[in-house]
Amino acid sequence: MTEPRVAVIGIPGKWSTEVLADALEQRTGFRQVVDMADVSLDLTDNSLRCGALNLCELDGLAVKKISAEYNPNTLDRLEMLRTAEQQGVRVFSGAEKILRLVDRLSCTVTLRNAGVPMPDTVVTEDLQAAFDTVKRFGEAVFKPLFSTKARGMCVLGGEQSDAELRDAIAAFKADNPMLYIQRKIELSGRDLGMVFLGGQYQGTYARVSQSDTWNTTINSGGRYEAFEPDAELIELARRAQEPFGLDFTTVDVALTDNGPIVFEVSAFGGFRGALEGAGIDAAGLYADHILQQVRR
Structure with missing residues (x-):
């Protein structure tokens, strides 16, 4: 039986992109990283090409990063992937599902419509x-x-x-x-990343500020550490990610004096935080999930 061919849509050389490509290669022998900046959509023959490779001839596309920074052009790149989906290529997570999250307002409206607590x-x-x-x-x-x-x-x-x-x-x-x-919410220097795979809870890590900056992101000098949430907090995060139907995601949660709130649901999820903070091999788990779905 021929092993599935699944390419990773991401940023060549970036750790999360490469570690997912490594995990897929270890399981199938096939490795391909695709930068969407190098992809051309030809609607004459419905091909989606990166060099000599037609992405529409693959079994799957794992979207780890659609662009280095989010912008309206990111939406256009996702629309291009819909051509591959139409021809039977599995995209993880689906292009339309990611589209609903790349725009912060779309994510916010969906969360509030679902009754998820958020900052004012x-x-x-x-x-x-x-x-x-x-x-x-x-x-x-x-x-x-x-x-x-x-x-x-x-x-x-x-x-x-x-x-x-x-x-x-x-x-x-x-x-x-x-x-x-x-x-602006007082975070006491910490917020949480709660990891879900196929809608199932995997674990939680904390982002902890190491300075007097108002946010806890790693870009601002934060670090990861382990965190054990209670059942109510896990259920809140589960409810937050459920409307989006993503294959892999991280729900950003903050603990406040008035109870937990959700900042956002990530379109792609955080591999490094899951590994360094919670000891979760997210790339390996995600690769197994993707291949299980493709082989069905």
């Missing part, structure tokens, strides 16, 4: 409404609709004068026409 959030294009929101919140985090690892986010309010605040909001809006504003 206002979304507007109106500068006055944004100003009024910050005054009401005291301090607020402004987030681009397309970003990861807190890139492009900023905290406004606090000690700023009204004039300084208005100028800062206008400057943010220059690059972000839709203003996504969340009440």
Whole structure:
């Protein structure tokens, strides 16, 4: 029986991309990393080519990273993958499922519609409404609709004068026409990544701040450590990821004085946090899951 051929969509040379490609190669003997920047979609013959390779002739595509940074072009890359899906290629997670998560607002609306607790959030294009929101919140985090690892986010309010605040909001809006504003939450320097594979809970790691920055991301100097959640917290994270139907994901959860809240559900999930913080070989588990699905 011929082993399945599953390529990894990701960033060549990046650890999470390469470790997933390694895990698939160990199990099948086939290894291919694909950068979507090198892919061409030809709708004349419905081919999706990376060099001489037609991705539509593979058994599966594991999407570890669709672009180095999220932006509207990321959505176009996912749309291209739908051509492969139409021809029977399994995409993990499905292109339309990832599409609902790359845009922060789409993720937020889905979570709130499901009754998942989140930070107080206002979304507007109106500068006055944004100003009024910050005054009401005291301090607020402004987030681009397309970003990861807190890139492009900023905290406004606090000690700023009204004039300084208005100028800062206008400057943010220059690059972000839709203003996504969340009440700043006191995290005590830690938040959680709760890992799910095929909808099943795998484990939890904490991201712990090592500085006085407002976020805990590794990009800002944070580190990973183990964490054991209770059953209620696991159930909250399960409910948060359920509407998206992802093959692999991480639910970002914070513990506050008013109870746990969910920041977001990741389109791709975190391999390094799972390994270093919780001892979970996410790449190996994901590779097994993918191959089990492809072989059905």
